Amino acid sequence: MPAFTANQWERQAEDHEANWRAWTAHLKVLDVLEIGSYEGRSALLWLAICPDALVFCVDPFTGTAHGEKYEAIFDENTKRERAEGRICKVRARYQDVGGEREFNVVYIDGDHTSAAVTHDAEKAWPQLVSGGVLIFDDYEWQPDAGPDQTPRAAVDAFIQAHARELVVLEPVNGDTWQKAIRKL
Numbered sequence: 001m002p003a004f005t006a007n008q009w010e011r012q013a014e015d016h017e018a019n020w021r022a023w024t025a026h027l028k029v030l031d032v033l034e035i036g037s038y039e040g041r042s043a044l045l046w047l048a049i050c051p052d053a054l055v056f057c058v059d060p061f062t063g064t065a066h067g068e069k070y071e072a073i074f075d076e077n078t079k080r081e082r083a084e085g086r087i088c089k090v091r092a093r094y095q096d097v098g099g100e101r102e103f104n105v106v107y108i109d110g111d112h113t114s115a116a117v118t119h120d121a122e123k124a125w126p127q128l129v130s131g132g133v134l135i136f137d138d139y140e141w142q143p144d145a146g147p148d149q150t151p152r153a154a155v156d157a158f159i160q161a162h163a164r165e166l167v168v169l170e171p172v173n174g175d176t177w178q179k180a181i182r183k184l
Helices: 008-024 041-049 069-077 079-083 114-127 151-161
Strands: 031-035 054-059 087-091 103-108 128-136 166-169 179-183
Touching: 008 041, 008 128, 008 179, 031 041, 031 114, 041 054, 041 079, 041 103, 069 079, 069 087, 079 087, 103 114, 114 128, 114 151, 151 179
Parallel strands: 031 054, 031 103, 054 087, 103 128
Antiparallel strands: 128 179, 166 179
8 A cells, every 4th residue: 555755635635536537538548747756646546547547757756855765655656556567657857858759648746946837838738649638736836935936827827828729627626726728
C-alpha cells in the first residue's frame, strides 16, 4: 500500500478524481504526461481512473521541502506500476526532456513559479493532441512570495494567448484548485 508524507492531497483527492474523470471521459485510454510527480500520488490516481493508462512522470526529484527523500517514496509507491510498464519515471527537469511524443493528457504540477509554468505549458502544448486535456494544478496556491511565484498568472496568460485553440473546462464540483482546458 502506498505511503505518503504530505496529506494536503487527501482533502483534494476526491474533488480531483471527480474532475479528472469528467474532463477526460471522452478519451478511451489515457496517455499522460505528468510534469512534477512528487511521491507518486497523482500518477496512481490516473491509473485508478484508467487502469490501461500510461503515465510518464517527469520530475528532477530534488529541491523540495523533503529534499531528495521524496524520490525514494515515489519509487516505493510506484514500484509495481513501474515494473508493469504503466508508469515511466523520467528523472529530469521537463525543460531538459525531448518533446517528440504526443499525449492526450498533460498534468502540470512541477515548479510553481510563473516562468516555469509558462515554459512547461508552452513546451507541452504541441505534444498535446487535438481533443486532449491540459490540467494545471495549484491554480489557487498563494505563497507569501508574490504573484510571480504562483501558477495563476501564467495559467491565465496561457489561456488568453491560446484562446482560439482551446476550451476552458469547468470543475464538476466547484473545486477551483485546478484549471483545465481541452485543445481544439
